[in-house]
Amino acid sequence: MNAPMTQFAKPWVANPDGYRVPYEVFTDQAYYEQEQEHIFRGETWSFVGLDAELPNNGDFKSTAIGDTPVIVTRDQNGQLHVFKNLCMHRGALLVRESRGNVKSFDCVYHQWSFDLTGALRGVPMRRGVRGEGGMPAAFDMANFGLDALRVEVMNGLIFASFSKTVEPLADYLGEGIVANIQRIFNRPIRIMGDYRQYIHGNWKLYAENTRDPYHGSLLHLFHSTFGLYRATQKGFTYMDPSNRHSLLKATASAAPTSASEDQEVYKDVRSYNTEFRLQDASILAGRPEFEDRASLVINAIFPNLLIQQIANCLAVRQSVTHAPNAFEIVWTLFGYADDDEEMQMIRMKQSNLVGPAGLISMEDGEAIEIVQDAVIRDGKKTSVLAMGGVHAGSVDHMITEGPIIGFWENYARYLKLGAGLKK
Amino acid sequence: MSSSSLLSSQSAAFSKDKPSAMVPDDFIWQGYSALETQWRVERLLSRYVACIDDDNLEAWPSFFTQEACRYEIITRENVERGLPLTLVFCTSQGMLADRIVSLREANIYPQRWYRHIVSNVLIQAVAEDYLEVHSHYVVLQTRRNGQTSIFSAGKYKDRIVFQNGELKFAEKRVVVDTHSIDTLLVSPI
Numbered sequence: 122m123n124a125p126m127t128q129f130a131k132p133w134v135a136n137p138d139g140y141r142v143p144y145e146v147f148t149d150q151a152y153y154e155q156e157q158e159h160i161f162r163g164e165t166w167s168f169v170g171l172d173a174e175l176p177n178n179g180d181f182k183s184t185a186i187g188d189t190p191v192i193v194t195r196d197q198n199g200q201l202h203v204f205k206n207l208c209m210h211r212g213a214l215l216v217r218e219s220r221g222n223v224k225s226f227d228c229v230y231h232q233w234s235f236d237l238t239g240a241l242r243g244v245p246m247r248r249g250v251r252g253e254g255g256m257p258a259a260f261d262m263a264n265f266g267l268d269a270l271r272v273e274v275m276n277g278l279i280f281a282s283f284s285k286t287v288e289p290l291a292d293y294l295g296e297g298i299v300a301n302i303q304r305i306f307n308r309p310i311r312i313m314g315d316y317r318q319y320i321h322g323n324w325k326l327y328a329e330n331t332r333d334p335y336h337g338s339l340l341h342l343f344h345s346t347f348g349l350y351r352a353t354q355k356g357f358t359y360m361d362p363s364n365r366h367s368l369l370k371a372t373a374s375a376a377p378t379s380a381s382e383d384q385e386v387y388k389d390v391r392s393y394n395t396e397f398r399l400q401d402a403s404i405l406a407g408r409p410e411f412e413d414r415a416s417l418v419i420n421a422i423f424p425n426l427l428i429q430q431i432a433n434c435l436a437v438r439q440s441v442t443h444a445p446n447a448f449e450i451v452w453t454l455f456g457y458a459d460d461d462e463e464m465q466m467i468r469m470k471q472s473n474l475v476g477p478a479g480l481i482s483m484e485d486g487e488a489i490e491i492v493q494d495a496v497i498r499d500g501k502k503t504s505v506l507a508m509g510g511v512h513a514g515s516v517d518h519m520i521t522e523g524p525i526i527g528f529w530e531n532y533a534r535y536l537k538l539g540a541g542l543k544k
Numbered sequence: 545m546s547s548s549s550l551l552s553s554q555s556a557a558f559s560k561d562k563p564s565a566m567v568p569d570d571f572i573w574q575g576y577s578a579l580e581t582q583w584r585v586e587r588l589l590s591r592y593v594a595c596i597d598d599d600n601l602e603a604w605p606s607f608f609t610q611e612a613c614r615y616e617i618i619t620r621e622n623v624e625r626g627l628p629l630t631l632v633f634c635t636s637q638g639m640l641a642d643r644i645v646s647l648r649e650a651n652i653y654p655q656r657w658y659r660h661i662v663s664n665v666l667i668q669a670v671a672e673d674y675l676e677v678h679s680h681y682v683v684l685q686t687r688r689n690g691q692t693s694i695f696s697a698g699k700y701k702d703r704i705v706f707q708n709g710e711l712k713f714a715e716k717r718v719v720v721d722t723h724s725i726d727t728l729l730v731s732p733i
Contacts, residue, residue: 347642469630476631478725484728
C-alpha cells in the first residue's frame, strides 16, 4: 500500500508549550505501511539476536524485522548471515521452526535447497523426469540465492539492515551508545532464556515508554509500595548526536559509602510506605558488577532494540510488529559465562522484577493498551510532550520527555513527514 | 518399580516426564490407598485453582510447604531449549506472599477474571515422602468487555507432600505452552 503522504497530519510543530504527536500514528494502517518500508526496511539497523543464541555452525533462529520474517544463521565457517525467510521459488517460508541446526535450508514445498550462505544448491527435477519437464536452459541457479541482508555484529549483538547505503553500525549508534554496549557486553554471556509479551497496542507506544525516564516512579509502584524508594537515586539522560537512541542511567549518586550512611539514607524513605515490607527480600539481593555503580540502565536503540541493566538483571528486548494495534516484545535475559552459582541464583531471583510477569515492569503492557484503546477515534488529537523542555538532547537528570521527542523527530524524518523540526 | 531411583531424584518437578504406567494400581502412600490418594490430590488441585479464581489470593501461599517451597512458571519454549529462565521464580512462602501484596497494592493491570480448568491428573511417581503429580491446566481470561479467551495452557508438574494432615505443594512447576504472554501475567497460575 502506497498511501499518498498528503493524507497524513500536518507537520508536527514544537510549540513553546509542547511537542505534539497526532494519535493517528498509533492507529492508521497507512503509517504502519510506511514504517515497514522506510524504517524497518529502510536506512536503519535492526537487532535480530545475540550470537550466543547461535553457538554452533549450522544453528539458526527465525525472527522478524518489523513484520518481515527473517532467518539468522551461522554458516559452516562460523560466519553469521541474515536472510529473508522466503523461498526464492514460490515464496514459501523456508524455515518454519523458531530454532534449530541444519546443514542446508530445504523448502518443504518443492524442496529447493539453499546452503547456509544463501546460495541455491538444489532444485529437484531440474532436468525433468524421464525427459519430461525440467527447468529451461536459461534458468541459472546462481540467480536465485536467498535475499541477504547486511549484517554487523557488535560485542555479540547481531544487527541487520535491508539498506545497502545505511552508515556502518558504529556510526549509526554513535560513540556513547557503543560505549554502553561495550560496558554490558564486556565478556562472554550466558543466555538464561526468553520471554515473549504480546501487547495489543502500537509498537511506538513502547518506543515512547522506553524513552520516558520519568514515568518510572509514577507508574511502577513496586519499590515505593514496599518502602524501597531510592531517594538518592541520581540519573542522567543521554542521547546520541542523531537523537535516535537514548540511554537512561541512574546511579545512587550519594552512593552510600558505609552501612551507617546507607541506614541514614534509607531512614526517611522507608517511611514512604510503612505498611508493607517484603517478607523475603532475597529477591532484591545483588552484587555490584559495574564500576560506575549504575543500578538502572535503559538503552533504547532505534528502531527495535532495548538493552537493560536493572541491578543484576540484564536483558535485551526486541520489538516485533504485527499490526498498528499489535506487537510483541521478545525479552532475552542473560548473565555472564563466568557467573558462579550464587550469581546465577541472584539473576534468577531478580528476573521476577522484569518481563511480562515482572513486579516492576508488567505495568508497561497495560499503559500501552490504555492509550491504544482511548485514541482509536481521535487520530487528529495530539499528545503533548513538554516535560523537561520541548527539545531532544542529553540532560543531567531524568525528569524529561526529550528522548521521546528525539524519537518522533527521527520518525518524521524517516517517513519524510517534513515535520517536527521547526522551532 | 524402583523407589530408589525416585528418591534419588533431586527434584521431582524437574525430572523428565515418565510414563505413569510405572506407578502400580495398588500402592499405599502415607496410609492411603491409591484411589484415596488420587482423590486427595485432585481435591488439592481443585482447592488450589478455586483459591485463585475466587480471588482468595491471600490464602494462596498456604497451599505450599512452610519451610522451603518452590513455585515456578516457565515456558515450554525455555524448557525445551534447556534454559532456566522462569516468568515467576519463588523459593519461599514469603516470596509468594510478596507477589500477592504487590498484586494488591502496587501492580497496575487490566480488570479481568481468570478461570482455571484442571484435568488429566496423573500420579507420575510415588516415593515414601512425596508424590510427583502431573496435570493439565487451561486458564480462561475474561476481560472487562465480557469477552473470554484462552490466556494460558500448559502443565502442572507438582511435588506433593503430606504435612500436618494435609497435602501441600513442596514444588509446583508450571510449564506454559502459551509462551506468548497476553499483555502481562499478574495472578498465579
